[in-house]
Amino acid sequence: xxxxxxxxxxxxxxxxxxxxxxxxxxxxxxxxxxxxxxxxxxxxxxxxxxxxxxxxxxxxxxxxxxxxxxxxxxxxxxxxxxxxxxxxxxxxxxxxxxxxxxxxxxxxxxxxxxxxx
Numbered sequence: 001x002x003x004x005x006x007x008x009x010x011x012x013x014x015x016x017x018x019x020x021x022x023x024x025x026x027x028x029x030x031x032x033x034x035x036x037x038x039x040x041x042x043x044x045x046x047x048x049x050x051x052x053x054x055x056x057x058x059x060x061x062x063x064x065x066x067x068x069x070x071x072x073x074x075x076x077x078x079x080x081x082x083x084x085x086x087x088x089x090x091x092x093x094x095x096x097x098x099x100x101x102x103x104x105x106x107x108x109x110x111x112x113x114x115x116x117x
Contacts, residue, residue, distance in 0.1 A: 007088055008035045013096040020076060023103045027059075028073040030096050032086050037066040043085040076100045 011033035018028055034040070042049045042060060049058055049071075057080075059072040073080050081100045087093045 006035060007038055007090050008092055009033065009086075009088070009094050010035050012094040013084070013086055015096065017097045017099075019099040019101060021101050021103055022077050025076060026074070028076050028080075028098060028100075029070055030073075030084055030086075030098075031068065031070045032094050033064075033068050034088065035067070038088060039066070040069050041087045042071050043083075043087065044080070045082040073098070078102055 009032055011031075013030050013032045015030070018030075020028060040062075042058075049060075057074055059074065061070040061072070062068065063070070069086055071084060071086070076098075078100050081098060083095050083097055085093050085095045
């Protein structure tokens with residue numbers, strides 16, 4: 001028999017916080033596990049991730065009889081920074097914080113002499 005109260009996270013989103021540099025990582029993966037097979041909804045800050053965005057920039061996977069839920073952010077950029085939430089049908093949720101830092105500028109070669117403009 002299924003009781004909604006039995007539906008819970010047995011593993012919160014991991015990693016709880018992640019920081020990467022833009023252009024350094026091909027993807028960032030967040031994962032959680034539920035006590036029972038269930039559909040989940042994913043949010044970036046307060047925005048529900050739409051199917052259009054999911055196809056272009058995110059991949060959602062559910063494995064182990066739909067109890068392990070993973071969100072992959074593909075080619076993460078600065079705009080992907082923020083809170084990501086996985087929400088159950090009973091409104092239980094788990095959150096992870098993702099920070100994408102801008103890539104630094106690396107000089108290939110110093111200027112030979114000062115340039116005056």
